[in-house]
Structure formats: C-alpha cells, structure tokens
Amino acid sequence: MVIHKQCSMVFNIFHFVNNNIMAQKCINYQCKSKFGKKFLSAQQSVCNYYHVPFKPYQKVCSICLEICIKHFNRLGKQMKSQECIFNNEFPARHIYIELSDSDDEETEDNIATSILSEDIHENDLSNYIKTVWYDFIKNPVDLQLQNCKNFINSEKHNINETNNQINSLIKQISIDLSKLHCNLYKFNNCRQFHYEKEVNIIDNNPDKIDTDNDAVVVIKNKTIKPLNLPPKGQPRRCSLRSGDKVYAMKYSMCRPWFEATVESPISKTYFNISFNDDGNKKILNNKNLAYINTSNTQYPIGSRVIAKFQDMNIKLTDNFYVGVIAEKPKYLNNFRYMIFFDVGYTQYVCHEDIRLLCYQSKIISDDVHENVKEFVKAYFNKYPERIMVNFNKKQLVRAELNSKWSLAKVVNTDASLVQLKFFNQENEVHIEWLYRGSNRLGPIYNQLNKNIHDVQPTTSMVNVYKKLNRPYIKLENAAKEKKIIKPNKHKSKKNVIEIISINEFSSKKQTNSGVIETINLPPDRPKPLPYKAHQCSHLCMLWIQYDYSKTKTMNTLSIPLHFGFERTIIQDENLKSSKVVYKTPCGRIIKNEKEMYNYLKTVEYGKNIMTIDFFNFDYFVNPLALYKETEYFNYIDDISFEMESKQISAVNCLNHTSPPPLKYITEREIKPGVNLNLDTKFLCSCDCTDNCENKTKCSCWQLTYECQKKIPINYKDNIIGYNYKRLYETVYTGIYECNAYCKCKKTCLNRVVQEPLSSTLQIFLTEKKGWGVRTLVDIPKGSFVCTYIGAVYKEKEAEIHGMKYGDEYQAELDYIEIVQGIKEGYETDADQLDIESDSKSSSSSEEEEFNPGQVIKSKIPIESKMSLRQNIQNTNKKTDGKHQLSKLNIKQKIGNQKESLRKYFDYSGTYILDAKFSGNVGRYFNHSCDPNIFVQNVFVDSHDLRFPWVAYFALTYIAAGTELTWNYSYTVGSVENKVLVCYCGSEKCSGRLI
Numbered sequence: 001m002v003i004h005k006q007c008s009m010v011f012n013i014f015h016f017v018n019n020n021i022m023a024q025k026c027i028n029y030q031c032k033s034k035f036g037k038k039f040l041s042a043q044q045s046v047c048n049y050y051h052v053p054f055k056p057y058q059k060v061c062s063i064c065l066e067i068c069i070k071h072f073n074r075l076g077k078q079m080k081s082q083e084c085i086f087n088n089e090f091p092a093r094h095i096y097i098e099l100s101d102s103d104d105e106e107t108e109d110n111i112a113t114s115i116l117s118e119d120i121h122e123n124d125l126s127n128y129i130k131t132v133w134y135d136f137i138k139n140p141v142d143l144q145l146q147n148c149k150n151f152i153n154s155e156k157h158n159i160n161e162t163n164n165q166i167n168s169l170i171k172q173i174s175i176d177l178s179k180l181h182c183n184l185y186k187f188n189n190c191r192q193f194h195y196e197k198e199v200n201i202i203d204n205n206p207d208k209i210d211t212d213n214d215a216v217v218v219i220k221n222k223t224i225k226p227l228n229l230p231p232k233g234q235p236r237r238c239s240l241r242s243g244d245k246v247y248a249m250k251y252s253m254c255r256p257w258f259e260a261t262v263e264s265p266i267s268k269t270y271f272n273i274s275f276n277d278d279g280n281k282k283i284l285n286n287k288n289l290a291y292i293n294t295s296n297t298q299y300p301i302g303s304r305v306i307a308k309f310q311d312m313n314i315k316l317t318d319n320f321y322v323g324v325i326a327e328k329p330k331y332l333n334n335f336r337y338m339i340f341f342d343v344g345y346t347q348y349v350c351h352e353d354i355r356l357l358c359y360q361s362k363i364i365s366d367d368v369h370e371n372v373k374e375f376v377k378a379y380f381n382k383y384p385e386r387i388m389v390n391f392n393k394k395q396l397v398r399a400e401l402n403s404k405w406s407l408a409k410v411v412n413t414d415a416s417l418v419q420l421k422f423f424n425q426e427n428e429v430h431i432e433w434l435y436r437g438s439n440r441l442g443p444i445y446n447q448l449n450k451n452i453h454d455v456q457p458t459t460s461m462v463n464v465y466k467k468l469n470r471p472y473i474k475l476e477n478a479a480k481e482k483k484i485i486k487p488n489k490h491k492s493k494k495n496v497i498e499i500i501s502i503n504e505f506s507s508k509k510q511t512n513s514g515v516i517e518t519i520n521l522p523p524d525r526p527k528p529l530p531y532k533a534h535q536c537s538h539l540c541m542l543w544i545q546y547d548y549s550k551t552k553t554m555n556t557l558s559i560p561l562h563f564g565f566e567r568t569i570i571q572d573e574n575l576k577s578s579k580v581v582y583k584t585p586c587g588r589i590i591k592n593e594k595e596m597y598n599y600l601k602t603v604e605y606g607k608n609i610m611t612i613d614f615f616n617f618d619y620f621v622n623p624l625a626l627y628k629e630t631e632y633f634n635y636i637d638d639i640s641f642e643m644e645s646k647q648i649s650a651v652n653c654l655n656h657t658s659p660p661p662l663k664y665i666t667e668r669e670i671k672p673g674v675n676l677n678l679d680t681k682f683l684c685s686c687d688c689t690d691n692c693e694n695k696t697k698c699s700c701w702q703l704t705y706e707c708q709k710k711i712p713i714n715y716k717d718n719i720i721g722y723n724y725k726r727l728y729e730t731v732y733t734g735i736y737e738c739n740a741y742c743k744c745k746k747t748c749l750n751r752v753v754q755e756p757l758s759s760t761l762q763i764f765l766t767e768k769k770g771w772g773v774r775t776l777v778d779i780p781k782g783s784f785v786c787t788y789i790g791a792v793y794k795e796k797e798a799e800i801h802g803m804k805y806g807d808e809y810q811a812e813l814d815y816i817e818i819v820q821g822i823k824e825g826y827e828t829d830a831d832q833l834d835i836e837s838d839s840k841s842s843s844s845s846e847e848e849e850f851n852p853g854q855v856i857k858s859k860i861p862i863e864s865k866m867s868l869r870q871n872i873q874n875t876n877k878k879t880d881g882k883h884q885l886s887k888l889n890i891k892q893k894i895g896n897q898k899e900s901l902r903k904y905f906d907y908s909g910t911y912i913l914d915a916k917f918s919g920n921v922g923r924y925f926n927h928s929c930d931p932n933i934f935v936q937n938v939f940v941d942s943h944d945l946r947f948p949w950v951a952y953f954a955l956t957y958i959a960a961g962t963e964l965t966w967n968y969s970y971t972v973g974s975v976e977n978k979v980l981v982c983y984c985g986s987e988k989c990s991g992r993l994i
C-alpha cells in the first residue's frame, strides 16, 4: 500500500518550500547530510514521501527535498505521458506511519491521507485519481487508472507466484521432515532409549565420592535388530567425476566434514571441489573426500569412514567426523559399528550414519590423525585379539582426563564401551564413553607398560578381582568372541606361529588396490518409450536392435539396460527398505521377478535373448559396477583364449609372474578307461512347451523332486532347485536340467549350468594362497558362477597322477557317496528313533538302494541332517588330501557296513576330476572358512550318477572386486604328516585347511 500514498504527496508539492534555515535533523531517516546543511520546513507532501507523520516545525534538508521534488516531477511527467505512475522507486519505509490524526482539520492533505488508509479500496483509488488529477492536468485519467490497475494486477500476480513457490518449498520441507521422522522412529520397535536414575553409589574408595548422590542420567540401549544392515561385501570405491556430490574435509581432520561438489578432477587423486554451503573452493586429495551415500554393503573392519557423532555429554553432535571402523556390526553390539574417531572419541554408529572415504592407504594408521595414530596402529596390529577391561557398574577405575589421572566411576557399559563419570580435583563431573581397551584406562595403561604376554590374568586372579569388585583386564578375540585361538597340542611350533599369524587383521593380506567404477551407458541407447495403455506383445520389444556381438564385454545384468530397459531404486511407502523397479522398452513398470518373467514370456524374450537371470531386484546389486585394478605388474586379457563367453583376465599386483600354463577347456576331458556314456538312452527328457514353467508337468523337474524326497530336507519356502534360474540352497540329491533331447526351448527355466558364463571373472595372485578368482561385477545371491572342469580319471590313475604332479586340483565325483551317506545316516537316525520310541517297525532298517525316483518314509526333521553329515565325516580316515577338495566329498568306507551303489556299475571305483593341466577358471577358487560360493551336482548331458557336473553358485550377494571362495571341507588332522595352514583371513577361520 506504500504506492498509494505516493499519489497524495504530489498534491502539496508545489507549495512546500519554506526558506527558514534551522540547525535541525532531516525528516528522512536515511539522510546522509551532516549538520550545517541547509534545512527547510517539511511540508505534508514531503513528510508523506518520506513516510513521516506530518507535524509542524519538522525539517527536511535541501538534498532530500530536491530528491522529493524530482520524484514528484517525474510523477507529473508520467501522468502527462500516460505512463503508469506506480512504476517508480519509492524511499524505504522505516516505521509504521499513522496516517490519520483525529485532531487534524479536514485539510486537502488529510483528505489525501485518509484516502490512503491501509484498506483502501480500488473504487476509492479511481475516485481519488479522477478528482485530484483531473483539475491538475485536465487530461482524461482513465488510461492512467487502467495502467495503475494493470500494474497492481501484475504485482499481485508476481506476489502470488512467489507465494506458490514458498508454499511448495514448505511442502517439500515438511515431506523431508516427516521422512526424517519416519527414519527416526522406524527403530521404534527395536531400539528404545530409557532414562534410568542412578542414585545408590556403592563405593570402595569413599573419600572423594561418598557425598556424590546426584542423579546421573544414563542412556541404555536395548538390543536392536540388524535393521537395514546390507549384506557383507567389498566396499565400493567408484572413481569421482565432475558434478559428483561428496562430503569433504573443510578445515581439519578433527572438525566436521561438509557436503561439496566435485568440480573437476586434477589427477587420479586430487580434485577441485566447492562446498555446497558457502561455495568455497578447495583442492582435496581423495582421502579427504567421502561418498555422499551410505554403502550398499557392510563396511569391513579398518575402513576409513566419516560417521555421525552423537553424544549427549560431548559437544559434537550429528555432524560427520572422520574415523576408522574398529568393530563390525554383530549381535553383541546391537548391530552397530564401533568407530575410532580421529578426534579421539569412540562411539557406536548405525550403518546409515556412515559414509566411506573415497580412498584409503593400505596401512590404516597411515591415514589417521596423530591423536590416535599409535593407538590405531597397535589395535589393528593385534586385531582380532584385543585387551579390554572387564567392568561392572559402579566400580571405580583410574582413567585419564585432560592429561591427568582421575578417579572415575562406571556408570554403564555398552558392548566394548564403558561410560565413566569422572571426578576431578574441583569436584566437577564429566561423563564420557570410552573404549574398554583405551589406554586412557589405568589397567590398560599399566598393562601396556608391562610384558604383553602377561595380558591374560589367571583364573584365580580373576576370582580375586571379582571378589574385590575390581575391574580386570581380559584378552578377547573379536572374531570368535568367547573363543581364543589356542595352539592345538598336536601342532608343531611352526604351526603355532602360523595360527597366530592368521589372527592378523585380514586387510594386511589384501592385495586389492582396485576401484569400483560405474560404467556409463551409451547416451544413444534405446530407452523406454513413454507408457501408453496397451496390451503387451512381441511388438513391445521388436524395435530394440539387440546386438549380440556387443554383449561379450558387458555384465549380464547390464545388458537389459543397454537394450531398452531402465532400472531404478525406489524407497517403499513405509520407508522400510529400498526396492528395484524396471521400466520395460514399452514403458511398463515391473516390480518383481514373477512380473518380469511374465513380461519376457509375453514379448517372446526379445527374440530369445534376455532371460529372467538378466534381471535382479536386490537394491544393493549394481549392474553397472565394475572392479578395476589400478596398479599391477602383469596383465593378461583372456586366459580362456575366447573359449568362454566372457573374457577371463589375469592380473598380478605383487610381481611380474604369470599364472602357470594351463590348457583351458570348457568341456570335460575324458581320460582312457573312463566310460562316460553320453548315449541318449541314459537321458530322461521332457516335452514341455511352456518353458518348463509348470514344474509338475516337466519330467526333468520331477526327477529333481523325486530324488530329493529321499532326504527330508525342509527347503526354504518349499522351493527345491532353481527359482527363476537362481539356486539358493544345495539340492544334495542333485539337479536334473533339461537337455539336448528335451522339447523345451533354450530359454527354459530348467537350464542354468549349461548356459555360458555370465559373470566377468578375473584370476589374481594372492599373497599366501597362490592364484585366486575374483568377480569384477556384482553377483546376485543364487546366481550360477561357473562349473569345475578338468580331466576325468579313474581313482587309481588319478592317484598316480597326483603323486607325480600334485593333487591340489583333484575333485572327486562323489555324488553317489553323498546321497547314499546322507540317506543311510538318516535311516540310522530313524532306526534310533524307532528304538527309542519302542517301535517294532522295521521299515527304516531294511537295506534300501538309492534309486532316483524311489521315496523313503520320512520321520526325522532335517535338523538332523547336520549331525548325519558330521557323523559321516567323523569316520573320515583319509590318508591324503586329494579327495577332500569337494565339499560334498564324504567318501568314507561307509561300504564297510553298507554296499555302495557303485557295485552295479562295470567299474566300482570313483572318478576324479583333475584340473592340474587342463581345466577352466573353476580350478582357481581358493578355500574359505566363510565362503561365498557353494557346490551343486547337476546332471546335464548324462543321467549316469557317476558323472554329474560340479557347478558353483553364489551363496550370498557378492560385490564386485570380492574373491570367490568355497569351503573345501577338508578335515583338519585327517592326513598324517600333512599340515596346510588356512589363509582365508575370515573371522570364522579355523586356522587350518588340513
């Protein structure tokens, strides 16, 4: 309404001047004139112009008066030329102007000001302009009036626009806020904080603290479930590109990190970045940058991260600080990570509040701040062994605070942390959480100054400490929690040393210096069309030009993204988890495997190219992730010489050597005397026309079902065998795939291991295990990885061959023994059960041959399966290591009591697959006590039970860059005079292979 007032001011403009000169203040509050300038009486119109209520004797300086005159002159000109008079700049308002004064007379000025009241109406304005201006300029004022109205309308419109923008901003903020709320409260069911008042202090050193009865508020964390904790895996370190959002160190390592944007890379390691809050620019090393999003896999121990620090007792709150992961999430710590912050504090943090640094040195302590360098170094040198103080609530301990030793009382403990209440000389109270192995704790400090071997107090000493209610030091093993690896009586001294070395922090052994990149999709690739309601048919994908030759170098999961599909990760409505949806080339949204399968079926698989295993709905799987070694000594493009559908590269980051020569084969090599009959009469085949979707009608599926009925295993979700071409559990009785003589198509759901390799694998030299295999791409759980291929020998020949050249690549084709062993074990247990229940039934004690298709009566729940296998394993009396390569190998002379089914074959020995000189990538898989792939016997080209294919499947999701390992299941101590130390580095490592 300021604008309206200006109209009235012109009214008095021509009779304002009074030449009185007085040393006064100018009515314009923004006047820059100094005293001594010329001052004149301020008329009503001048007062109006400067938004000052008119009063007699007020003064205006000559400069401000001139400005005012100019303004009104301009208004006059605008009136004459019919320009809108509102389109002017007016002086800023500084105070509320009271426009009417009841005592004033009805002067012209007052008429004007009353018209200009705040709720002036449009009609009043018209009347005012008409009456006032008509006399002055004798011009029609209608046009001016219209101009003013237009001006006001456009201003109104602008204000409305701004209002709308503000409203939508507010809306967005409230949505974000409610999301934050949801995130906060989704822990509601599992994590509860409750405040507990501690009043009673039992004290064994009353001098200082007796009087301290003040209530201490402590937070107690109840057990939380591993909510939103992603699967384990290699941390993803994608290379940074211009425009990427990151967190960056702004000031120093001990201060919070802030959001920033990568402007341009300067080199591989240095980047120009600008901070998002103030636009400040900096050049930073990638060790001082962190990824903007939390990792899709768990952060391994030793990872350099930034994490949100929250502690009610310490000033740092909710900002990201840099630190190192010191403990992985597990039941005992409520599935949180323990982090040593560079700033000197230790805290538990949940996965979603942690971000990975874009790079870290191989030696963890190289990167951390001087504050904690020595401590971190010592911690990781010993890890997983740690010395920690065992505390009970209310105990007293000497601890360091601000470089002074003080007495502190235990307020609370939380897994590896203890909350202490310090009392200093001034009797001031300070409460802080400390790591129970911190050298700020008196017992630890004292211990470190003693001989390290005396760490573990004797049982009798512990009893004394307990009686005295004193804290005491305990040697703990983070990997085994309660178990401490103690050298086995039978081990030689050398072995003891080796066993200890396996306890070293595994990252020391990692030779992994690569990065995970996200591959770029070509911008001109076909993309989904905008969705229009339609019935899907083969036409939906007909327009996609599928170029098979281009797919060899692609990750299978990325193929659909190159050819018309889009894959997006979305948050589900309850914000509980992330989900994947695909958009098809015809614009349809697909939410799960079943829908995708139906779609592919309807569009006829885009000419039989993309099958359901090209798609994956796990949000943490990234079809575009690609692991790359950055520094190496030796690199070979393809050790398979193009025999595999994907290149199998070999890389050596440790020295210049290449893998020993190998004849790469993709089919078994049958050695003399091995009677592998691939005659069709041994094959059962199906005549399905529905891609073997109806499992009850497919004879091959039925074979798998019928065989497994012999062993009462409870399969998860009752799914036995393949589920949309993925396998989640071993089928001990084998899988029967559709074969060359089946009528079904190549895309059928029961053809998996006969398909070409779909993951890009690489062999690499490990530090202590020889060559191993890693995946360069993400592998979803249950995916087929590859088969184990080698030359097939008879047992005797294999033994001779093994003695001559080594038996480390020999795998026994022991399918018959496995099934027979499990079945017999099951029957023994069943007998036992029968005897125990005083039943006279003899059904399970009868000798029963293992015959695919024949069903035995099941009385035992499958939990007994483990003990059955264990029983069998206990009978292991092997004299060499060769047969134990196969996890499934439990070839014991069970036949002592029960005859082997092999007696029905012309040759009653077992066959051995030896990949020493000819084999495929499967021969390079190393052993791990915590493996990520498992073995499955599959019948493909022959139903002869002695010749299954040995296939590997992903036991878990496997992140790009991770080594693929399986459990050899060798029995430790089973081979006389032979010790093989296990270097798998897993926390579950038993220490020895053999």
Ligand SMILES: C[S@@+](CC[C@H](N)C(=O)[O-])C[C@H]1O[C@@H](n2cnc3c(N)ncnc32)[C@H](O)[C@@H]1O
Pocket: 768, 769, 770, 771, 772, 808, 809, 923, 924, 925, 926, 927, 928, 981, 982, 983, 984, 993
């Ligand atoms: C089938 S080969 C695996 C490939 C082999 N590393 C190579 O370089 O070709 C089995 C041999 O690898 C080594 N190996 C595999 N896993 C190991 C582990 N966890 N610790 C130590 N050695 C291992 C042992 O020498 C074993 O006899």
